[in-house]
Amino acid sequence: MRITPAEITALILSIKTALLSLIVMFPPGLFVGWLLVKRSFPGKAFLNTLVMLPLVLPPVVSGYLLLVLLGRHGLLGGFLFDVFGIELVFSEFAVVVALSVISFPLLVRGIMGGIQSVPSELENAARTLGASPVKVFWTITFPLALRGIIGGTILGFSKSLGEFGATIMVAGNIPGKTQTIALAIFNAVQLAEDATVYRLVFISTVVAFVALWLTERLTLR
Amino acid sequence: MENGIRIHLNFRKRLGDFILDVDCELEKKVSAFLGASGSGKSTLLNCISGTVSPDAGEIVFGDEMLYSSATGINLPPEKRRFGYVFQEGYLFPHLTVAQNIRYGQPKSRNSTTVIDILEISGLLQRYPKQLSGGQRQRVAIARALAMEPRMLLMDEPLASLDSTLKARIIPYLHHVKDAFDIPILYVTHAFSEILALADEAFLLSDGKLTANGEPHHLLTAPSAMPIAQLTGVENILSLPVMLSDKARGVTSLEIGSQQLVIPYTDADIDTLLPVAIRAEDIIISLAPDLPISARNILQGTIQKLDVVGERTLVSIHVEAHPLLVKITHEARAHLNLQVGSAVYCVIKANAINLLWR
Numbered sequence: 001m002r003i004t005p006a007e008i009t010a011l012i013l014s015i016k017t018a019l020l021s022l023i024v025m026f027p028p029g030l031f032v033g034w035l036l037v038k039r040s041f042p043g044k045a046f047l048n049t050l051v052m053l054p055l056v057l058p059p060v061v062s063g064y065l066l067l068v069l070l071g072r073h074g075l076l077g078g079f080l081f082d083v084f085g086i087e088l089v090f091s092e093f094a095v096v097v098a099l100s101v102i103s104f105p106l107l108v109r110g111i112m113g114g115i116q117s118v119p120s121e122l123e124n125a126a127r128t129l130g131a132s133p134v135k136v137f138w139t140i141t142f143p144l145a146l147r148g149i150i151g152g153t154i155l156g157f158s159k160s161l162g163e164f165g166a167t168i169m170v171a172g173n174i175p176g177k178t179q180t181i182a183l184a185i186f187n188a189v190q191l192a193e194d195a196t197v198y199r200l201v202f203i204s205t206v207v208a209f210v211a212l213w214l215t216e217r218l219t220l221r
Numbered sequence: 222m223e224n225g226i227r228i229h230l231n232f233r234k235r236l237g238d239f240i241l242d243v244d245c246e247l248e249k250k251v252s253a254f255l256g257a258s259g260s261g262k263s264t265l266l267n268c269i270s271g272t273v274s275p276d277a278g279e280i281v282f283g284d285e286m287l288y289s290s291a292t293g294i295n296l297p298p299e300k301r302r303f304g305y306v307f308q309e310g311y312l313f314p315h316l317t318v319a320q321n322i323r324y325g326q327p328k329s330r331n332s333t334t335v336i337d338i339l340e341i342s343g344l345l346q347r348y349p350k351q352l353s354g355g356q357r358q359r360v361a362i363a364r365a366l367a368m369e370p371r372m373l374l375m376d377e378p379l380a381s382l383d384s385t386l387k388a389r390i391i392p393y394l395h396h397v398k399d400a401f402d403i404p405i406l407y408v409t410h411a412f413s414e415i416l417a418l419a420d421e422a423f424l425l426s427d428g429k430l431t432a433n434g435e436p437h438h439l440l441t442a443p444s445a446m447p448i449a450q451l452t453g454v455e456n457i458l459s460l461p462v463m464l465s466d467k468a469r470g471v472t473s474l475e476i477g478s479q480q481l482v483i484p485y486t487d488a489d490i491d492t493l494l495p496v497a498i499r500a501e502d503i504i505i506s507l508a509p510d511l512p513i514s515a516r517n518i519l520q521g522t523i524q525k526l527d528v529v530g531e532r533t534l535v536s537i538h539v540e541a542h543p544l545l546v547k548i549t550h551e552a553r554a555h556l557n558l559q560v561g562s563a564v565y566c567v568i569k570a571n572a573i574n575l576l577w578r
Contacts, residue, residue, distance in 0.1 A: 121311050124272040127298040128305040129325025129368050139324075143315050 018160035033111030063169025094171035103156035110152015114145030232278025249420035256425035271298035304365030325368030477540025502572035
């Protein structure tokens with residue numbers, strides 16, 4: 001089995017953008033997860049729905065909404081293009097944005113599950129021992145929620161690796177620039193390049209299997 | 222024992238249908254709150270520790286206002302510096318015993334004193350799941366003391382342990398009481414623990430304080446009837462030791478000018494021993510000189526006769542000590558018992574249980 005340089009480029013791009021979106025979304029994911037589990041505030045159900053929406057929305061719809069927001073005539077994209085001449089869509093940046101939006105619900109779900117598994121009595125005990133809420137989070141909540149947090153991280157990462165619909169809408173399918181593995185497979189099928197299809201399908205299946213298996217090992221005791 | 226710090230509790234907290242409403246001053250070294258489960262004991266301690274906020278009222282520690290609904294003061298738990306020992310221990314499972322103890326400890330201090338007092342130096346490298354129930358509670362007490370608290374709150378620290386283990390932990394609590402000059406607030410449903418440790422006891426019933434006093438006194442106070450319900454024994458007496466004879470295997474207690482003989486227990490003359498006798502374990506006789514094996518035949522007078530279902534509850538005063546006796550209606554008719562009748566209470570030594578010593 002010989003992998004071509006173009007296929008390696010697609011694989012590297014997939015991993016790079018998935019990792020970047022994970023790094024960018026992890027801190028807000030941790031905060032939102034904590035907020036949704038530990039705090040009660042007006043609009044909590046709304047925030048929860050908003051965060052989880054990409055999970056049930058067709059990815060193409062999420063991608064289209066992003067395009068409306070970030071495109072050359074979009075609300076944010078239009079302003080940036082007119083004032084600074086910066087184009088957000090059809091770039092590596094757009095891939096990261098698409099992956100972030102699509103994988104965020106899975107990341108937050110994992111984090112929420114982890115935080116829910118920490119008895120609030122332990123956190124209260126830490127408070128009585130003189131720890132501030134911030135110290136309690138980093139010394140008690142976070143380490144005890146780590147399994148769920150890692151689980152959510154891996155699941156979000158795997159989801160990013162296989163993302164197709166939102167990416168193609170907002171970033172296009174430009175080889176060497178925005179063509180991730182999933183898009184490359186689609187391309188190869190269209191062009192009837194069977195050998196390329198087999199190799200890429202094999203690679204993505206292995207990556208997805210390993211990620212999921214790691215999650216199960218970490219979350220099942 | 223006085224503690225020198227006045228603690229003033231006057232607050233209300235509603236949880237669903239339940240309302241905790243307390244108003245009291247704590248002045249003794251060890252104050253205990255006694256109540257059945259659901260009486261509000263844990264809520265009381267949670268409000269004092271700051272992990273739960275009352276609805277109204279105030280909590281004052283010495284000169285410092287910790288909570289006041291009038292001025293909006295509500296000090297967070299980490300600023301109150303009250304060591305809290307929970308019924309379940311709540312040790313941090315991902316930290317070793319040593320790390321648990323160090324968690325709340327001020328920097329540059331060592332915890333050798335608490336480690337010595339609670340004899341846990343051999344456990345320091347273990348994780349909580351590698352500890353037995355008794356060890357876990359000792360570590361929990363050490364962790365609460367290592368933070369150098371201004372007061373120690375204990376929520377049924379012995380409730381999760383069996384009776385043998387309880388008896389082994391109580392001496393450690395005594396060491397703690399002697400070694401640390403801080404007030405201790407102890408909450409339990411077991412009166413024996415209060416007799417063993419407390420200087421003053423408060424009775425908590427359905428969210429209200431119904432009685433308070435020195436534990437031995439509270440035991441026999443009429444307002445403290447819930448204690449009988451808690452222990453399931455109708456008669457609880459606190460009596461001084463007259464004589465303890467190991468060779469004969471008996472200890473004699475003074476009940477007015479008469480004697481109550483119980484199985485031998487190692488106790489000094491004049492110490493107060495709390496004993497419990499079930500109402501159905503007492504036989505009423507009209508004559509004192511019976512050819513029977515029972516060692517106790519106490520003279521008394523009937524004060525009251527109450528019909529309680531299938532039985533008659535007879536209230537008898539043995540000099541100043543009230544005793545409740547449960548008999549059948551038929552026995553009452555047969556003996557023709559009336560208020561004012563002089564009777565003898567016959568009690569087997571083995572029917573008398575020591576509550577605590």
